[in-house]
Amino acid sequence: MVARARERFAAERRHLTRRRRQAERHGALPNLIVIGGLKCGTTSLHHYLNLHPQVAMSRPKELNFFVSELNWELGPDWYASHFDRDAQVRGETSPHYTNLPRFTGVAERMRELLGERSRIVYMVRDPIERMLSHYLHNVGGGYESRPLEEALGDPDSAYVARSRYAMQVEPYLASFDPGRVLVVDNAELGAERVATMRRVFEFCEVEAGFRSEQFEREWETGSAKQEGGFRLMDRAVRLPGLRALDRNFDRLPESLRWLVERLVHDPGQGPAPKPQLDPALRERLQEYVVDDVLELERLTGRSFGWPRA
Numbered sequence: 111m112v113a114r115a116r117e118r119f120a121a122e123r124r125h126l127t128r129r130r131r132q133a134e135r136h137g138a139l140p141n142l143i144v145i146g147g148l149k150c151g152t153t154s155l156h157h158y159l160n161l162h163p164q165v166a167m168s169r170p171k172e173l174n175f176f177v178s179e180l181n182w183e184l185g186p187d188w189y190a191s192h193f194d195r196d197a198q199v200r201g202e203t204s205p206h207y208t209n210l211p212r213f214t215g216v217a218e219r220m221r222e223l224l225g226e227r228s229r230i231v232y233m234v235r236d237p238i239e240r241m242l243s244h245y246l247h248n249v250g251g252g253y254e255s256r257p258l259e260e261a262l263g264d265p266d267s268a269y270v271a272r273s274r275y276a277m278q279v280e281p282y283l284a285s286f287d288p289g290r291v292l293v294v295d296n297a298e299l300g301a302e303r304v305a306t307m308r309r310v311f312e313f314c315e316v317e318a319g320f321r322s323e324q325f326e327r328e329w330e331t332g333s334a335k336q337e338g339g340f341r342l343m344d345r346a347v348r349l350p351g352l353r354a355l356d357r358n359f360d361r362l363p364e365s366l367r368w369l370v371e372r373l374v375h376d377p378g379q380g381p382a383p384k385p386q387l388d389p390a391l392r393e394r395l396q397e398y399v400v401d402d403v404l405e406l407e408r409l410t411g412r413s414f415g416w417p418r419a
Contacts (some may be wrong), residue, residue, distance in 0.1 A: 112180070115389035122414070137190035140168070142201030142229045142314060143220065145282065146274050147207035149243040150233035151296040153318060154328055156203040158307055161324055164316040166197035172204045176219045180206065186223060199314050208232065208278035210271060217281035228290065230282050234406070235296035236416045237273035238392060239401045242384050244269050259391055270398050281408065293410050300328075 142165075153224055160167040174180040175189045177391055193200040207216045220228070221407075232242075248254035254261060262269050263301065268403065282291050292313045299306045303325050311318040387395075400418050407413055 112212075121207070132178065136193035138185070138193050139186065139190050139224055140200040140202055141224070141227065142199050142231070143207065143224075144201065144231045144233065145216075146205035146272075147233055147235075147240065147275065147278065148205040148208075149240050149247060149298055150204050150205075150235045152205055152233050152414060155231070155233060155294070155299065156302075156311070157327065158322075158325055159199075159201060159310070159314075160223050160322050161322045162199075162311065162316055164197070165199040165314065166194040168192045168200075168202040171202070172206070173202045173218035174204045174206050174222075176204075176216045177213045178219070179213060179299075182219065199316055207256065208272065208275075209268070210278055210281075212268065212271075217285040219328075222284075226286060226290070228286065229356070230286055230291045231310065232279050232282070232293050232315070233299075234414070235277065235295060236414075237394050237403065238387070238417070239384075240273050241269045241395060242387065244272065246384065251394065254413045259388065260337075261385075262395060263391060265398050269397070273399055274402040276402045276409055279406070288409075293406075295414055321338075322351035336381055362391065372419050 117148050156167050156171050173192060245261055257314045304321055403416055
């Protein structure tokens with residue numbers, strides 16, 4: 111997945127001069143960053159935010175700029191060229207910003223470049239369900255071949271680390287004022303979408319009462335994602351002749367992207383079915399994250415209602 115994230119911007123590494131000119135004419139640094147988490151509904155949130163007339167989210171969605179191993183080398187001008195300087199709120203969404211311990215120093219680079227007034231949004235969900243979705247995503251994309259019990263049972267795996275939300279968000283709370291960091295539960299976005307988006311818009315200091323019929327759309331959630339068609343397409347776009355399609359999908363108009371979304375993920379079928387975890391494995395996974403959940407609740411001053419060991 112990381113190699114693919116870097117490959118998506120290979121062409122732009124060859125055209126940095128053009129991007130710098132675009133930044134001089136139109137660009138500006140963002141003031142809103144959605145930092146993850148992976149498989150927590152960030153794609154849907156990115157689209158909902160972009161519907162607001164005072165908000166302009168980046169295309170493509172995942173710029174991965176503040177990860178030194180990915181796109182940091184492209185420079186601030188390249189980064190600024192992806193944002194509309196006339197928008198009150200300019201944002202991007204990159205789940206690799208919460209990928210400790212693999213990628214370090216992200217929050218510190220962000221604070222240094224963007225300053226203390228930037229806003230940070232972190233999406234979370236039941237940590238065990240996130241691990242399972244992460245595993246199924248990797249299997250579907252051809253990144254994972256281990257059996258479920260072996261892959262999730264490793265306490266040092268990315269599956270576990272990226273579900274340790276307190277560990278992931280702590281660098282941001284240290285780099286930014288805690289009042290500039292908002293933690294959003296994916297379950298609340300699903301069950302109480304209008305109210306949750308109102309809270310996010312209030313945090314962004316834009317018109318909080320904005321609503322859209324497109325809030326009903328859910329991105330990258332359909333059951334077709336576990337079927338052969340998705341797997342074939344996900345692997346096909348990594349072939350040399352089709353990589354441009356992968357790089358440019360997020361740059362397509364919203365209506366066209368939704369058409370592709372319906373074709374590939376079929377959100378109308380509802381959430382993809384997930385295998386049942388063996389009770390012993392589930393208990394072990396809960397033990398891996400229980401202390402982190404308690405710390406997250408302490409940091410946010412709220413309970414998430416997730417099962418504990």
